[in-house]
Amino acid sequence: MLNAQFSMKPDLYLLFFTDDCPYEEELQIILLDKHLKLMDGVKLGGMYTPGILSDIREEGENQLSFAFFSGIRTILQLHPEGFTQLIRRLPPRVRPLRHRFLGKHYLSVRNT
Incomplete structure (x- = not known):
């Protein structure tokens, strides 16, 4: 289910989807x-x-x-310009949608 969408600079689109499964929800x-x-x-x-x-906030x-x-x-x-990282560091319970060894990444995630 599409929950949110954002138009980001430069000409990029960010989409948030959930599976609508109450006990094992995935975003x-x-x-x-x-x-x-x-x-x-x-x-x-x-x-x-x-x-x-x-509570999605810009x-x-x-x-x-x-x-x-x-x-x-x-x-x-x-990161519109992208970045390369040998080992992509992501918080617990966060994983990449696609594994790209030495590929460019455009999103970084951290918990507060």
Whole structure:
């Protein structure tokens, strides 16, 4: 289910989808370019881990924050120029949508 969508600079689109499964909810965040080509994405969730997407806020240019897991605020940062990282560092229960060894990443995620 599409829960939220954002138009980001420069000509990028960020989409938030959930599976609508109350006891094992999964959030997928997808970044598309202006031609609707998948650029990057992450999944948040885990087995028997409930989550509810709420309180999405723009925290400045190319940065959003939201709540998904109880008591945890998550910051999503868009890097339009992309970055390369040998080992992509993501918080617990967050994994990449696609594994790209030495590929460019455009989204970073951290918990507060």
